Amino acid sequence: MADGIITRGRVMKKAHLFLLVALAFVFSTASADIPSTLSYQGVLTDSGGAVVPDGSYELTFRIYDVASGGTPLWAETISNVQVNGGIFNVILGQSEKLDLDFDVQYWLGVSVNGGAELAPRMSLSASPYSLNARQVKGTTNFFPGSGNVGIGTTDPQAKLHVESSDGHALRVISNAQSGQYAGIFAESSTWHAVLGINDNSDAAVMGRNDGNGPGVKGQNQGAGPAITGYAVTGNLLELYTTPGPNLKLTVNNNGDIKTAGTIESTAGGFKFPDGSIQTSAALNPVAYGIIRADGTVLAATPNVSCAWNSSTSRYEITIDGESYYYLHYITNVTVKSSSPRIATTGSVMSKLLVSVFDIDGNLVQDNFSFIVYKP
Incomplete structure (x- = not known):
């Protein structure tokens, strides 16, 4: 059969x-x-x-x-x-x-x-x-948008929720040999694109680069900052070098900056609370002179003229080419007298004001010399 x-x-x-x-x-x-x-x-x-x-x-x-x-x-x-x-x-x-x-x-x-x-x-x-x-194969694959996926958790709180108690929870590697491709590309239209939270003493977010580029880079196409940070009690910023690690730069909660190196301004200078900007550490004199008690000039740079104002009992010095304001200049005055004298400076209408006092606090006339520096 x-x-x-x-x-x-x-x-x-x-x-x-x-x-x-x-x-x-x-x-x-x-x-x-x-x-x-x-x-x-x-x-x-x-x-x-x-x-x-x-x-x-x-x-x-x-x-x-x-x-x-x-x-x-x-x-x-x-x-x-x-x-x-x-x-x-x-x-x-x-x-x-x-x-x-x-x-x-x-x-x-x-x-x-x-x-x-x-x-x-x-x-x-x-x-x-x-x-x-x-x-999963093909040039494009998709999965349903409803519900959450959990790895290491039975109660996922996000579209992809990964938890690990014994190592990295997620590792993403991009081996692209050219172009601009990120290991992780995050985008959000309402809040942080990337949020890191750590409950112990280590970093919440860490960037590392084994090549010549930055470990962390921030970019913002809008009006906000590229990188922002805040600290409740700790320092706002700490930068280290290795081996060590050696702390090189600290910005504390009060905004104070501490550095182990040199602060360099290649352009623009340094701006102070009074609004003045110093572009050089060298102080260059813009005017100096010797003034007699009656207000006449004994010797001075060509841009200096002086007059005694009897109504206010003070000397008014004009420096051509300068709009003098006492907070924007450094001024030294030395009274040429055998008696104790005190000199003060001020400004009005772009003029340097010099007042001379005796030991009892009375305004007096006396010989003095001065020099004005512009930072």
Whole structure:
């Protein structure tokens, strides 16, 4: 009986295998030792459509990439398969690793008790191809936007929530050889694109560069700052060098700056609270002179003129080319007298004012010299 299959003393002129349900796949990427498995259910009938007798059968399963002929890509024989009412259930991949990619069309062939393979082969439907989720392919892949995904947590609070108690929670590497590509590209239209929180003494966010670029770089296309930071009690900024580490620059909560190096201004100078800007540490005199008690000039730079104002009992000095304001200049006055004298300076209408006092605080006239520096 070349066309029959002998099973438990009976002759089946032809056996038919019908795929009812491909129930499930069990696949894990957590360990290479856990194989992919396929739950498979079918019905065995004879040529007349009657189910085969209940009992134990040996079934051989083969997977091909062609509907007929060809060489099996995978095969597994399962002994003692229990058939009840013609229905059987098996788990494929338990003894022979089911390691196909499932990225092309496959067909399943079945043999009963070592007999010839039943025809036709079954075309595997969409469910088996879910195995391909372990290596999502294509130039563009997408996933549903609803719900959250948790790794290391059963209560994800974001679209992707990753927790780890024994190492890095997330590691992203970009090996692009050219162009401008970030390991992580974050974008937000309402709040921080990247937020780091740390409950211990280490950094909440750390940037590292093993090349010649910056470890951390901030860029803002709008009106806000490129980098901003705040501290409740600690320093606003600390910069170190290695080996060490050696603290080189500190900005504390009061805004004070402490540096272990040199502060350099290549342009613009330094601006002080009074609004003055110093572009050089060298003080250059803009005017100097010797003034007699009556207000006449004994000797001075060409831009100096002086007059005694009897109504205010003070000397008024004009410096051509300068709009004198006492906070913007450094002025030294030395009284030329054998008696104790005190001199004060001020300004009015762009003029240098010099007042001379005796030891009792009375305004007096006396000889003096002065020099004016402009920072």
